[in-house]
Amino acid sequence: MASIFDRMSTILRANINALLDRAENPEVVIDQIIRDMASAIAEARGQVADMIAQEKILQANVQRNESLAQEWMQKATLAVQNGRDDLAREALRRRQDYDENARVYREQLTAQSHMVDKLKNDLQQLESKYEDARRNREILIARHRRAETQQRVAQVSAQLNTMDPSAELGRMEERIRLQEARAEAQAELQTTSFNDEFAALGANSEVENELAALKAQLGSGNQAAALPSGESTQQQ
Numbered sequence: 442m443a444s445i446f447d448r449m450s451t452i453l454r455a456n457i458n459a460l461l462d463r464a465e466n467p468e469v470v471i472d473q474i475i476r477d478m479a480s481a482i483a484e485a486r487g488q489v490a491d492m493i494a495q496e497k498i499l500q501a502n503v504q505r506n507e508s509l510a511q512e513w514m515q516k517a518t519l520a521v522q523n524g525r526d527d528l529a530r531e532a533l534r535r536r537q538d539y540d541e542n543a544r545v546y547r548e549q550l551t552a553q554s555h556m557v558d559k560l561k562n563d564l565q566q567l568e569s570k571y572e573d574a575r576r577n578r579e580i581l582i583a584r585h586r587r588a589e590t591q592q593r594v595a596q597v598s599a600q601l602n603t604m605d606p607s608a609e610l611g612r613m614e615e616r617i618r619l620q621e622a623r624a625e626a627q628a629e630l631q632t633t634s635f636n637d638e639f640a641a642l643g644a645n646s647e648v649e650n651e652l653a654a655l656k657a658q659l660g661s662g663n664q665a666a667a668l669p670s671g672e673s674t675q676q677q
Contacts (some may be wrong), residue, residue: 467586471578478571485567489560496557499550506543510536 517532 467582471574471581475574475578478567478574482564482567482571485560485564489557489564490555492557492560496550496553499546499553503543503546503550506539506546510539510543513539540589 495651513536517529517536518533520526520529
């Protein structure tokens with residue numbers, strides 16, 4: 442009997458939080474604990490019932506031996522009244538035997554009653570704790586999940602502290618600024634090329650104009666030199 446209650450006490454004394462920390466699936470662990478408790482309680486109930494049955498047997502033995510002792514006392518009295526001292530002596534001896542048996546059974550019954558009362562109380566406490574475990578199942582699972590979440594958040598935070606995200610963001614910003622500067626430089630180079638072409642066209646026009654003027658000037662000079670002395674271009 443003690444082994445059942447010892448096993449139940451071990452289950453109830455177990456650090457459920459520690460079991461949950463080591464478990465891959467807390468729900469499986471909690472459900473298994475509850476099933477173990479239910480199984481142990483069922484076995485304990487059966488053994489307590491056996492102890493109660495033994496108590497009832499002892500009660501019946503006490504009553505039976507007390508009744509037999511009274512019967513033999515009555516027979517001893519009857520024998521004395523009829524002058525049968527020999528029968529009276531035998532009846533008294535048997536009455537003493539049944540009295541002794543009744544005394545022994547009463548002692549056993551007292552011890553058995555104390556044991557039954559204790560076991561009933563222990564069983565009641567175990568059943569109460571079992572009901573508490575069933576009611577607290579969801580609470581325990583929620584607590585474990587919350588603890589896991591807090592642990593993951595702490596790990597992520599530690600990784601971010603190690604990585605120094607501000608420095609990483611600064612580095613990325615520098616890369617973006619460099620890309621923007623390159624884009625602006627390319628646009629500026631393209632605009633400059635167009636301007637140079639137009640400027641070249643303008644410069645070519647001026648050269649052509651100067652060349653035409655020079656040709657015209659030189660052409661007039663050549664015509665003047667070819668005319669005879671005293672003749673004008675109108676006479677021709």
